[in-house]
Amino acid sequence: MKEIINWLAEPIRSFPIFTVLFYLMVKNYRVVGTKKFGIGALLVSIPVVAWFAADKNFLAIILWPDNIPINILVILISFFTWFTLYKCAENDKRIEAGEVPIEALPENREKVWCWPNLVYTELFAIIACTIFLIVWAIIFKAPLEEPANPTWAPNPAKAPWYFLGLQEMLVYFDPWMAGVVLPGIIVVGLIAIPYIDTNPKGNGYFTFAERKMAIWSFLYGWLVLWIYLIIVGTFLRGPNWTFYGPFEFWDFHKVEAMYNINLSEYIWIKILNVPMPGNLVVREIFGIILTVLYVAVLPVLIARGKFGQKLIEKMGQIRFYIFIFLVLGMTSLPIKMVLRWAIDLKYIIALPEWELNL
Amino acid sequence: MAGKGLVQKVRDTQVWKSIFRHGPPDNARNRAAVVAGNVFLHLHPIKLKKSGVQLGYTWCMGGLTFFIFLALTVTGVLLMFYYRPTAEYAYNDIIALKEHVPLGIMREIHRWGAHAMVITVWLHMFRVFMTGSYKPPREFNWGVGVILLVLTLLLSFTGYLLPWDQLAIWAITVGSNMAKATPFMGHGGPGAMLAQIGDFVMVSDKNDVRFQLLAGRFVGEPALLRFYILHCVFIPLVVGVLIAVHFWRVRKDGGISAPL
Numbered sequence: 001m002k003e004i005i006n007w008l009a010e011p012i013r014s015f016p017i018f019t020v021l022f023y024l025m026v027k028n029y030r031v032v033g034t035k036k037f038g039i040g041a042l043l044v045s046i047p048v049v050a051w052f053a054a055d056k057n058f059l060a061i062i063l064w065p066d067n068i069p070i071n072i073l074v075i076l077i078s079f080f081t082w083f084t085l086y087k088c089a090e091n092d093k094r095i096e097a098g099e100v101p102i103e104a105l106p107e108n109r110e111k112v113w114c115w116p117n118l119v120y121t122e123l124f125a126i127i128a129c130t131i132f133l134i135v136w137a138i139i140f141k142a143p144l145e146e147p148a149n150p151t152w153a154p155n156p157a158k159a160p161w162y163f164l165g166l167q168e169m170l171v172y173f174d175p176w177m178a179g180v181v182l183p184g185i186i187v188v189g190l191i192a193i194p195y196i197d198t199n200p201k202g203n204g205y206f207t208f209a210e211r212k213m214a215i216w217s218f219l220y221g222w223l224v225l226w227i228y229l230i231i232v233g234t235f236l237r238g239p240n241w242t243f244y245g246p247f248e249f250w251d252f253h254k255v256e257a258m259y260n261i262n263l264s265e266y267i268w269i270k271i272l273n274v275p276m277p278g279n280l281v282v283r284e285i286f287g288i289i290l291t292v293l294y295v296a297v298l299p300v301l302i303a304r305g306k307f308g309q310k311l312i313e314k315m316g317q318i319r320f321y322i323f324i325f326l327v328l329g330m331t332s333l334p335i336k337m338v339l340r341w342a343i344d345l346k347y348i349i350a351l352p353e354w355e356l357n358l
Numbered sequence: 359m360a361g362k363g364l365v366q367k368v369r370d371t372q373v374w375k376s377i378f379r380h381g382p383p384d385n386a387r388n389r390a391a392v393v394a395g396n397v398f399l400h401l402h403p404i405k406l407k408k409s410g411v412q413l414g415y416t417w418c419m420g421g422l423t424f425f426i427f428l429a430l431t432v433t434g435v436l437l438m439f440y441y442r443p444t445a446e447y448a449y450n451d452i453i454a455l456k457e458h459v460p461l462g463i464m465r466e467i468h469r470w471g472a473h474a475m476v477i478t479v480w481l482h483m484f485r486v487f488m489t490g491s492y493k494p495p496r497e498f499n500w501g502v503g504v505i506l507l508v509l510t511l512l513l514s515f516t517g518y519l520l521p522w523d524q525l526a527i528w529a530i531t532v533g534s535n536m537a538k539a540t541p542f543m544g545h546g547g548p549g550a551m552l553a554q555i556g557d558f559v560m561v562s563d564k565n566d567v568r569f570q571l572l573a574g575r576f577v578g579e580p581a582l583l584r585f586y587i588l589h590c591v592f593i594p595l596v597v598g599v600l601i602a603v604h605f606w607r608v609r610k611d612g613g614i615s616a617p618l
Contacts, residue, residue: 066525069473073480080417082480084488087414104617108409113389114402118411125418126425133429133474137466144456145523147449157528160518162476162511167532175492176547179536190504193487194497202490204409204615211490218487355539356548 002055006245011232012341015334022224025085026216029208030092034083041082055247062233064145068136069182070161070234077227095209103205149169155239155252164233171241172336174347186221193218195293196323198315221330261279261288280312280353287349293358294332301326401605403613410614415489419482423510424601426475433468434590441520443586445579448522472514479510491615499607502600509597516589519582527577530585534577537568544568 008014025032052058061073091101102108145154159167169178193214201210208215236243238250266277267286277283302308302324303317312320339345349358368374369382380391387416389479393399401534453464483503486492518609519530542549545566553560563575573580608614 069470069477073477076477076481080484084484085416088488094480101617103409108407108412109616110408111405112408112411113386114393114404114406115383115389115399117408118406119393119399119403121411121413121418122421125422129422129425129474130429133467133471134463136470137463140466140470142466142469143525144452144521144524148445148522148524148527148577150527150578152524153531154524154528159529159532160515161473162514163533166536174534175539176541176544180540180544180547181500187504187508190483191501191508194492194494194500197493200493204489204491204617205495214490215488222484238516294573351548354548354551355546355593 002245002247006248009236009245010243011236015228015337018228019224019334020338022220025081025279026208026219029085030089032082033087033089038082038086045309052246058246058247060247066161068140070230073227074231077223080222084206085208088208091205091207092209095207101207106142118121156241157239158233158237161230161234164237165229168229168233168237169243169333172333172340175345175354177358178261180335182329185326189326189329192322192326196315196319196326198319217327217330225330225333259344260340262304262347262350263290263345264350266343266345280351284351287347287358290348294323294328298328367539401569401609403609407612407616409616416614417481418487419478419485423475423478423482426471427597427601430468430475431594433464436464437468438590440580442520443520443582445522445582448520449584452521452523453610459505468517472517475510477613479507483507489615496607496615498602499611502604502607506597506600506604509600513589513593513597516585516593519585520579520589522582530581531577534568534571534581538563538566539570540567 008017031037033322053062061067065099091103094101135309158164166178166183169182172178173182197211197214199211199214201207202214235246238244238248239252239254240256242254242256244254264276264284264288268274268283281288299321303312303320308320311323336345337349339348345358349356351357362370377394378392380388383389390404393402393404414590430445437455440455442448452465455462480534486500486503515530515533519526538544538546539546542553543561543566544550545561545563545568550561550566563569571584572578573584
């Protein structure tokens with residue numbers, strides 16, 4: 001059983017599994033977003049977690065002090081994801097029946113005094129948070145390792161946990177993409193959301209049915225591409241950034257064969273059976289064409305299609321192209337992952353001479 | 359004076375009256391006065407929609423983020439009394455803090471609080487997205503919030519270096535190595551070689567964006583000082599200003615979002 005879970009946890013399998021589970025969860029949000037399902041999931045997860053924690057390798061990873069926040073994060077995100085689906089399902093049922101969302105009920109629109117209604121809630125939240133932090137601080141000492149030594153790198157050398165999604169992207173992209181361009185797209189994309197999403201519905205209340213596309217794309221990026229990668233980067237990456245299953249001992253001698261080859265090598269050597277051309281641009285011409293197709297031609301094709309036409313009608317040309325560009329930036333990561341797993345592809349464009357590897 | 363409780367007696371003193379200029383908040387007039395007359399509470403409106411005070415709607419995550427920010431400021435200032443940002447002293451000061459303060463938990467609260475703040479600010483964004491609260495008229499404030507989220511990560515990141523242990527310098531080495539790959543501005547990034555005139559390299563490891571961040575070519579003492587000042591002074595000041603803007607705009611954009 002443990003071997004099977006170790007085997008399943010490898011990103012090549014766990015990423016598709018997680019994506020499918022995510023799809024099923026959001027698709028069936030009315031089933032997931034019920035109290036029955038929530039309690040059921042909680043009851044199932046307690047023995048499962050207990051069984052996991054009975055393993056000393058797994059326990060060693062989750063009890064490492066700097067990993068505690070990620071455990072808390074996973075628990076909170078699981079709860080709040082369920083909770084938000086619950087709130088959405090509740091309101092969507094009402095909207096379907098022709099009623100207003102709960103937040104718009106007359107008794108909820110009523111104005112109440114800030115004192116004591118809000119002030120006391122805040123006071124209790126502050127007290128609870130203070131107690132929580134103090135207990136956490138008493139149980140877990142802040143870690144302090146050996147003094148800094150620039151000549152000896154620990155293995156694995158990991159960034160702080162909230163950047164581990166980016167570090168995990170380094171498996172699939174070079175640093176200029178994983179560390180600069182993609183984070184830039186994330187920040188710009190987040191700021192752009194209110195200007196792209198012209199749907200006036202769902203302002204000030206939970207709903208899924210009234211803003212499906214916005215929630216699908218946001219939750220996919222947030223849960224699958226950000227949180228999932230952090231979990232992999234934290235719990236499943238050991239020395240040399242090699243994959244280790246949740247029950248696997250972090251053995252420094254585990255060696256992983258790397259066969260990854262570039263698209264240009266694939267085409268010139270494996271398919272055309274000729275030596276690589278000397279001219280850099282000619283050598284990488286297939287990758288360059290593919291990239292141009294993806295970045296420049298694909299958006300135009302989508303714009304011509306039925307789906308694109310509908311979107312352009314709703315949001316206008318400029319918003320549409322910014323939206324498509326951001327979505328393509330986001331999907332470039334799963335595309336690169338799948339290519340890596342399916343055909344061991346290293347770079348689509350490999351121009352180390354210009355430090356331009358894609 | 360018979361029958362007057364102790365509380366009432368205290369409330370009748372000149373000292374009490376000089377601090378709280380209104381009676382107990384048990385009637386409409388005083389409830390308004392207590393919120394409007396207090397510099398901290400007046401961030402809030404005097405009255406607000408019921409949906410906006412329900413925990414199920416707000417999750418209280420924005421408020422908790424602000425509270426943790428304050429807690430981190432207080433614990434951070436306390437830690438600054440004991441910490442010198444030099445390669446010689448930094449690590450030893452932390453050891454000393456551990457050994458000389460037997461039951462001290464300030465560093466723990468500061469460190470775990472920093473992690474907690476990252477979590478609460480993410481959940482705050484999650485809630486704001488799910489309730490569509492970024493929609494007009496709150497577009498601008500959502501953008502301010504995204505910048506605050508990024509600054510929260512940077513605050514945590516710059517603080518990560520200060521203990522000057524192996525975890526610190528190598529985590530920052532991994533993180534700052536990304537900066538050298540910045541297109542055109544990092545010496546290991548695409549486009550950097552375009553900025554070359556003959557033999558003269560314009561973007562090198564001695565002047566690129568990573569050098570500016572670390573004040574050197576590797577994570578050394580200058581980087582420690584730079585991160586210390588960014589962590590303790592520069593970023594908190596920017597965050598403080600943006601928090602003011604964020605809160606002000608929450609009020610000016612109509613308070614906590616509610617159905618139109």
